[in-house]
Amino acid sequence: MKVLERRTLIEVTGGDGGSEAASDLAFARYRHDYDDASLDTVLDRAREIRAETATTGERHLGLDHLRRVQELVPEVGRIVHDRDRLERLSELAGVELEPYPIPTSCSGVNFYRPGRPPIAPHRDGPAFVELVPLHADGNQEGGSTLVYRGPADVGAVRAARGDLPASELEAVPQRVGSAVLLQGRMLLHTAELLTDGHRVTLVLSLRSRAEPWKDTNTLGRLLRDDRPEDVAAAWAHDVETRQLPALRRRLPG
Template sequence: MPTTSTGSGRAGALVLPQAPDGFRKALKALRARAPLRSARLPAEPPWRSRFVSPHPAGPVTSLREFGYREEELWRWKGRVDDAALAGPWRILTEEGLDSLATVCGRLEAAAQDAGFTATRRLRAADLLSPFIANMIRDRDFLLTCSRLVGVPLIPHPLRLPTAQVNYGEGRGRQGGVRWHRDGMDYVFTIQLSGYDDYDGGRFTYFQGRTDEFPGPERADSRFREADCGERGATLFLHGSRIFHAVTPVTRGHRVTLVISLFCPYFARQDSNTFWHLAADDGIPATVPGWLRLKWPARNPAVDYSLRAGSPVVTWDDLR
């Protein structure tokens, strides 16, 4: 896999708070509400495999360039999981992007306020939208994502956080998406609006190890801004190994779809913790998915694909 620079610019002063951790995360789990799982929503267009761009390409930055050592990289029979940041690229055609934007616009009526951000969001969007459910389980879509990152990917077996739509708007509210790292390892963010539609809302990240993150108020030359302001731009992030944030939207409306995928071959290394998930969705809603994720698998590619309701993707498919 190539390890070229993403070409992202250096971010300015990013005095955003950091998301709760430790004991504060456990307290948040006790108060968290499960995401909405049913709602009356308007009809939506159908998903088509032709909506996947035929030859997407973009730069890739390796985990080694973020300071991770060779022995910290995950391996499977000579294959190495080394992608830290990839893109931006266009993963959907213009027709597919228009359809997805229409779907996410209609889903906004079901969005809920997020307790740790100024962003409204819809968790488990694929449970409400057949379009999104079919898109993230489309074999062409999954193969495209897998080949761009270099590991076989399927939808995450934890259904609630697999597809999330974020809605940010400039209505005088303070704060953005706080500095945090994800429980998910393979996170794809699709921009459904562009810089012409809003001010602020810049995706920022720290190009260093998570244990070197200096905190949000200290200056550091490793703070970066990803160049993903074009409508349709898709950015991959190894979310559990990279601290990232989004600056406040000060004008207009910013909509993104965040998709969390999963490599069944690295299931034992999956970075999710129970309390990280429960802090978002509450304890009762987290338990069933957590048990399904941790249930042993004889054939990772097949067993986890069945749990996710997904086509099987293997290393041979990446050739």
């Protein structure tokens, strides 16, 4: 794994996020060493599953995506739990990471196509995501993730007003062969519109093992994507067995 770039929250947004942040990382970009054949299998299977389960209608953030892919595609399950990967990403993040425990939000595949806004400006629920482009075509070669160069709450207000000029967005290139680790919960971000191309991206969620409460996936937020029977029990289990005990250990006395 060759690191191409690592930027901190202060460098990108002007602030360190205080006690909200899980580490000082804004994003890191690196040449990944995932096996090409495995990633091709993930791409093929993701396309098949999407074709079988194609839905229409309004989606959260306008995103065309698959969820809980680690249970649908064994290669993704293996990547999610790979010890060496977690160690390398933890080093890049500056904090020990764990795979995101709520199955519907642990891994996904996003599909972007020409002329269609890929994903509305947002902050992520999980503290970190690893974005691994599986396929890109067209002039922009996959385009970029666009990160607001200021506090995320300010960016959200400006985005709602349609006032996010390109000059205030940091472009993080998304190229096949490289990957991006993003503290997306602390950054207002979106993706560049592709004029003539597609991108398919594997999204792997992570969070801090020591501070699992640094997680903005409320049950209400999860239910914008998931059915209660698919997510409520896992969310409650995580809050009771991980988030609350970890927070209790931090309480004075």
